[in-house]
Amino acid sequence: MIIDISRPLHTKTPTWPGDTPFSYEVSWSKEQSGSVNVGKLTMSIHTGTHVDAPFHFDNEGKQTCELPLERYIGKARVVDMIGKQSIGSSDFQDLDIKGVERLLLRTSSWSNSEMFPDSITYLEADLAPYLAAQGVQLIGVDVPSVxxxxxxxxxxxxxLHRHGIHILEGLDLEGVNPGDYELVALxxxxxxxxxxxxxxILRSWKGD
Ligand SMILES: Nc1ccccc1C(=O)C[C@H](N)C(=O)O
Ligand SMILES: [Zn+2]
Ligand SMILES: [Zn+2]
Structure with missing residues (x-):
């Protein structure tokens, strides 16, 4: 069974304040072209469910095509972090994430998916070295930013970038139970x- 953890993209999808609004239009209709409808998409890369390339926050950083695909496909752990203002290494005291390469945090802090949130659960700077020491290479959050x-x-x-951890943002983890899954987010x-x-998407993990 496939669990879709992507946010739908349409004109009501909230964008980062001031950023490019989402739009899809048929710019060349079947009647005009004589054969096909042809769509035109305009959007910010940071709308909905997306990955950040290091170039987003570092002029010297890697761009999208240089991202290693194997990071975005494979075994992933979903953990519950609901009700926290921020997440630091101490929030993992009672969790064993040793060897978890892809970690998805369910904060549920983006309550109205049709509005850009006023505040979100964010990651503390001390989290990255802790996660890297456990073996984490990809972090995913259900909010627009880490x-x-x-x-x-x-x-x-x-x-996160300094510690080699890739970033996946804007997931929809509502209703996803904590546990191990296969993640695909290319x-x-x-x-x-x-x-x-x-x-x-997530699929149930069928064993190692
Ligand atoms: N789209 C933007 C427009 C203006 C300023 C920031 C952004 C961001 O997306 C930054 C955010 N910290 C991010 O997580 O990627
Ligand atoms: Zn982003
Ligand atoms: Zn980001």
Whole structure:
């Protein structure tokens, strides 16, 4: 069974304040072309469910096509982090995540999916070295950013990047039970890019 953990993209999908609104239109209709409807898509890369490429926050960082695909496909653990203002290494005291390569955090802090949130559960800068020591290589969150929404320094983004942890944002983890799954969330083959929208799905893990 496939669990779709992507947010739907349509004109009501909230965008980062000030960023490009989402739009899809048939720019060349079947009547006009004589054969097909042809669509045109305009959106920010950071709308809905997406990956951040390091170039998003580092001019020297890797762009989308340079992202290693194996990070975005494989065994992943969903953990419950509901009701926290922020998440640091101490929040993992009672959890054993040793050897978990892909970690998805269910914060449930984006309550109204039709509105951009006012505040979200964010990651503390001390989390990245802790996660890296456990073997984590990809972190996924159910909110638009791993940092506080008003952050300019993006401490969590930079710390995760320094520790080789890739970032997946804007997941929909409502109703997903904690546990192990297979994750697929592949970025597009954009030659240039500061990230990419993804179709993110989970499948039940069928054993190692
Ligand atoms: N789309 C934006 C427009 C303007 C300023 C920031 C953004 C971001 O998306 C940054 C965010 N920290 C992010 O997680 O990727
Ligand atoms: Zn982003
Ligand atoms: Zn980000």
């Amino acid at each position: 940092d506080p929404l008003d952050s300019k320094k993006l401490l969590a983004h930079h710390a 970025p597009l083959a954009l030659i240039e890019g500061d990230g990419s929208p993804v179709r993110a």
